[in-house]
Amino acid sequence: MIPDLLRSPGPLGLAREMAGMPPMFLTLARGFDRAVGASPRGDGHTILVIPGFTANDATTIPLRTYLGRLGYRTDGWGLGFNLGIKPQDEPKLEAHVERLAADGPITIIGWSLGGVFAREMARRRPELVRRVITLGTPIRGREGTEWIVRVFKLLNPAAKDELTDEGAARHALPIDVPMTAIYSLGDGVVAGGACRVREEDEGPDAENVEVDATHIGMGFDLDVFRVIADRLAADAEQLSRSA
DSSP, X not given: OOOGGGOOOOHHHHHHHHHTHHHHHHHHHXXXXXXXXXXXXXXXXXXXXXXXXXXXXXXXXXXXXXXXXTTOEEEEOOSSSOSOOOGGGHHHHHHHHHHHGGGSOEEEEEETHHHHHHHHHHHHOGGGEEEEEEESOOOSTTTTOHHHHHHHHHHOTTOTGGGSHHHHHHHHSOOSSOEEEEEOTTOSSSOGGGGSOOGGGOBTTEEEEEOSOOTTTGGGXXXXXXXXXXXXXXXXXXXXXXX
């Protein structure tokens, strides 16, 4: 028996989310300036935002604009549509992170599949990363992702190594970088429970934050934006106290 929190949604969930996009964009447009004004200012460090599965950097413009208005430096991943990282692209992303971290560790925000890559980058190069924030990212291996993994295989048949049981288990291991997992139990693409840090791994540097958002709407949701801004501000305050 699969727990409800880990039960994989299906294509119908995605269809419902798509139908709800127009009013969500209207809410974003109407409340954007007010959200910026009500959010804590940033400390100017760099934030890399990695888009979700089948998306590109254009989809992260609203979030990056919001963070830029708060005083952060932001950038996209620069690798086009996210259909999975090809072997030849892995060193490109790592070199990009190295450039962005030239003035100090960066925060990486990964949306959906982008969060998998954010966690793996932090796993390989923890000295370059201040914090990882995931938005609706499956971080318990393949739990709660069955139908979307089938779509991934169709679009990215070369990613055999990452789709093995061993690859899934490796991705599920904790990372040695502070981690915030933002998830929604109303997620229509990935089971919300699959996007949470495991209970045994939770602690001061590994937290779960629940939001009321859709999967494909997380990068356009003002409540999600506020959670991110609050977490970034708390990190800056902690760093200033320890300096």
